[in-house]
Amino acid sequence: MLDTKAVFLSLVVEANDDGYLAECPGIQGAFAEGNSIEEAIFNCVDVIKLIAAYRAERGESMGFxxxxxxxxxxMTVxxxxxxGS
Structure with missing residues (x-):
């Protein structure tokens, strides 16, 4: 079943020594690395989902x-x- 609820977040992606780092400045601990920009973004989304589930379990809001x-x-994305170069 598809998720029917979502939040719209901004991510910052930058190159680092190991590939790329994606982070969501509005959520403490929401960052992840990847070998490509896409992988870093998808990994960060997974981390955000884990944080959201943890906070929901504790009755806390994400604040968004x-x-x-x-x-x-x-929506616009x-x-x-x-x-190419």
Missing amino acids: NVVELTPKTR AMPVGV
């Missing part, structure tokens, strides 16, 4: 507005797309 996703939900 939750959006109900429906088949008619529209900015993504880097490599186009």
Whole structure:
């Protein structure tokens, strides 16, 4: 089953010695590395989901507005797309 609720977060991605680091500045501990930008982002999303589940278990809020996703939900997403050198 697909998730029907979401939050919109900003991630910062930067190169480091091991590949890339993605972090969500608004959530303490929400960061992850990856060999590519995409992997770092997906790993960070996994960490954010773990933090959200932990906080929900403790009855704590993430502090962000939750959006109900429906088949008619529209959103704008900015993504880097490599186009060669």
